[in-house]
Amino acid sequence: MFRRIVTAPDRRIEVRSEIAALLPVDREAEVNVVATYFAGDAARRSAEAIESELADSDLIVCDELDFGAMAMGVRAGMPVAVVSVITSGALVRPARVADALEQLRLELGVSEPLNYLGDRFVIPFAPVMRDPEFPPPPNALWLRPDRGAMTDPDGSIVATLGTEFNTESGDLFERIIGALSELNAPAVLAVGRDLDPTRFGPTPSHIRVEQYVDFAELIPRANVVVHHGGSGLFVRSILGGASQLVLPMGADQPFTADRVEALGVGAVLNSQTAGTADIAEHMAELLASGETRARVLALRAETLDLPDPSAAVADLESLVELRS
Known part of the structure; x- marks a missing residue:
């Protein structure tokens, strides 16, 4: 069994009357926000939300921007499976998030360094979708996504x-x-x-x-x-x-x-x-x-042609057993 934990209400259900101006694309700003927000306030909210759920849990599964969940897994000595959600792999860069993750570690009282790749780094898309400049980590666990309906283009x-x-x-x-x-x-x-x-x-x-x-x-x-x-x-x-x-x-x-x-x-x-x-x-x-x-x-x-999801599940089950 699993539990889904929601850390904040979905504001997107409220209909808005205005559309804000379209700003220029700023790649550097988007990379920086990973450290300033996702490894900052968002991580603190996530850590607080899941803390009470850890006592009777065996495994944390979170996406690659949920640093708070990763930190709580390390603190609890619990295995963490990080799921890649950025196909290019270009947003989370070690040198850019290191200081923010160290600050998060200290705030949460985690004794070990935070591993932003988890014990397993699950990637549910083809390797070529990832930018070669940001190769997959050694602990990558490839997984075939749901194939969905058969293609039947109608123009x-x-x-x-x-x-x-x-x-x-x-x-x-x-x-x-x-x-x-x-x-x-x-x-x-x-x-x-x-x-x-x-x-x-x-x-x-x-x-x-x-x-x-x-x-x-x-x-x-x-x-x-x-x-x-x-x-x-x-x-x-x-x-x-x-x-x-x-x-x-x-x-x-x-x-x-x-x-x-x-x-x-x-x-x-x-x-x-x-x-x-x-x-x-x-x-x-x-x-x-x-x-x-x-x-x-x-x-x-x-x-x-990626491995069936059952293979990833078996691997994660073995990981849990090793930590038990």
Whole structure:
């Protein structure tokens, strides 16, 4: 059995009336925020939230930015499985987080150094998705993600800007809608639960604007996914067999965009400067590109050839037994 621990309420369920201006992409700032926030206040909240749950637990499973959970695992002498959620591997950099992790260790009274890689570092996507500049650690445990529905492209386009930067995207939604309007392809645009779709006004009949859609259902039928460059959408698009048009805004997105471009599974545009015509042109090119789709399907096959999740479960069970 397992327990899911929520450290803060989800603010994204509150509908907002405004979309903030779209700021320039700042890669250095996004790397720095890992130390200043994720290894700072976020880690303290996480540590506090899970402390009372440790007495009757055997294993901590957390994502690679949950340093508070990692620290509490070390303090309790409990094995920790860290799950990679940043496909590029470019955000968590040892030299950049070392001081913050040492401060966290001292605050939480942890006697040993904090191992930000855990006892196992679980990676649920193909090795080539990771930036070669940031290779996987020696304790990497590869795992095949859920394959999802079979790919059955119908010429459609799925577009989204995720659930974090959707309210900080300036007029990017309008530019995407304008580009979709220039094409005849059926399209669905998901704007997020915290935005009212009616704010974007009437759209052509082939475009549907929704707060939430089921990507697991729609992406395997899409030929192109237009998105912000989140790791989750990157992997889901590959598994769905869809080419990608990426408009990165922040967080891990510019690093994901680098991998999309390097692997030839889509195109990347500047989210601040790309105009409606430019976005439409790239959508049309990806819809027509058999070569891009072939590379997507090859990467999908490589991803689905990873070890079955049962192997990772068995490994973690053995790890728990060794610590018992």
